Amino acid sequence: MTAHFAKWGWVSFLSYVAESKVFDVAGFDSIESAKRAKCFNVFVWASEKKDKDETLAHYYEQLNK
């Protein structure tokens, strides 16, 4: 993820968060909703999502061995 930020910047991370629609706020579009979310919550979500993705990838890797 650090490499992603270095290459694409934090603005693309905003898009990534917005596309997930985890932080929808009534009356605002996805981007504005993501911007209004508490920063701590966004980073915890991103961190947990990455952990989950890595765990699943590892699991499927083990299945294919």
Added chain:
Amino acid sequence: MIFKYKGTEYRYPAALEDITLQQRIDFHRRYGIPFDKAVTEAQALEDEAARTLELTDLQLSIACQAFAFFTGIPEEEVKENFSLEQVMNVYNVSLAMLLYSEKELEIREEFEFNNEKWVLAPPSLTPTSEMTFNEFLSGKEIVRQLEALGNGRFESLLYLCCIYLRRPDEAFTEELVEARGDRMELFKNLPLDIALSVGFFLSDSMLTFSKVLASSKKVEEEKARI
């Protein structure tokens, strides 16, 4: 510090609080950037004598430019009517120290400016922190773009002050970082000691979380073990 020249009183800064953030930005844009570039080129000269001469010449030029800039006396007039000794005395005793030295600044979270109280809303990431993702993103993106444009840290500092230095209980809004907005115009007059204190405080806080997410840190530890 005050002195008289041709019957008129002039002053030059003797402390960081005598310089505004905008003055520092302007000086850096007008003289600092070309000076840094010229110094780099001079240091690359192979001939030692030529290198020494060039660096000395640059030092004298920046001293004259700083004297002219902060007193308001035109540069040509400074060169004609002030001795080298006078200019270098002022530069070495006051201006160089203010412009280039790493000074020990007291790290504070509250400031008095423009007859108001201002507080730092530090970018600390805790479950109780009210900082929005937009606030964090604005800071990162502005600094990234300004660095890409080569505008230097003082211009970034102006934007970071607009984001993180606020009235007590004031929430972040994008209006705070509007170019030529009220906040931006007000903070151009921020004394440099306050601006630098904000910068030091932020660099301490942001290093703890701005570069690495928890999951990325786990990946790095895995790689190190392998």
